[in-house]
Amino acid sequence: MTHEAIHASVMSPDPMLAHPVTIKRVIWETDDTFTLQIDMGDFGSDYGFRPGQFNMLYVFGAGEAAISISSDPAQPRGLAHTIHRVGVVTTRLAQLKRGDMIGVRGPFGSSWPIDVARGKDVCLVAGGIGLAPLRPVMYALLRERTAFERIILLYGARSPLDLLFRVELEEWAKERNVEVLVTVDRGDSSWKGHIGVVTNLFSYLKLDARATLAYVCGPETMMKFTIDELERRGLPESQILLSMERNMKCAVGFCGHCQYGPEFICKDGPVFTLPRVRHLLDKKEL
């Protein structure tokens, strides 16, 4: 797969201009992760995005954060972001209420390819908050269910309380030819599901290596172990795609804040084919 296939993405005409939008709803997914549903107002009339792209969310007086879009790309006016509260800006985002305003600019970056997956099996592997950027892929695949073969979602989280989108996970699992396997690193006696790392879930699958595309999103260490597992099952590296994460500032490749070797995560990524970033994965302090 060429990098062009994942770079046919939508981009805002004036990428540095933040548009004021209103918070429509705040949904707490877990103790520290929440989804902001956004009323786009006038900004929404010609807004569109592709699965895997991100927006810069601007909290007035606090700063900006790059946040993946977690909603359905077919309903761009129903924009939503699922956010892990980890720093100053995301903590301020977590304090927002319905009716509050923030600035949005975007969408930015490359996207998970949907068209090239037609007629193929798609294996999504998500770890932790990494499920959020893959949720739009699930929406896109399910919208045209017959265009794809098997859809597999492997999802790992730290504990049962850290699982995102639990209701949707159950709904997706009921779809025809969709396999959803969920595991947690730590469980207690009330948890009847899998316990162990997400790569363990491959034990319960038989992948058709030639016909499968794998989209992987999560912490880098988890992605490295997942790549090993996929390659052990015969998937060529050209059929493996990753979403990389770095702090971003300008989101258009000017500032160099998110430089990753010769790549800029904001402009060239965040979605990359494995061959493009493989040589960077084991480098320290990149």
Add this chain to the structure above:
Amino acid sequence: MQTENLTEILRQHPFLAGLSDRHMEVLLGCASNVRFAEGAHLIHEGQVANRFYLVRTGRVALEIDVNARGPLRIQTVGPGEVLGWSWLISPFRWHFNGVAVADVRAVALDGECLRVKCENDHDFGYEMLKRLSQIMERRLEATRLQILDVYGTTPGVSV
């Protein structure tokens, strides 16, 4: 008839994929079909490890007793996987509890019986060791990833 069925069941289990007919015959003498209801203990921490299990259906949780915190679930073993290798390694005692979290169907393999056969037939013993070593290596790798607690905050990515 029962033996034929058990042979077929064993052949279908990934742990025994590609095992020769001769070695399958050796193994068969130590194998039996077993079922456990949800909540049943398959193995007990500290007790003699005289069996191991090829899980066919259901799920077994491995637990370790942590004094003040009670039993801590650290892993589950499901269909197509192997439960236990302490039967092969002295002093042949379980280090965990194994509890069925769903009804389990499995093939139980008598550890003592297998140890004797491994000693008497080193080709067979080496075959068993190779297969178990692969599982141990994968579990070790998974355990390393698990203790890294990768879903915590990523250093340098905390806006």
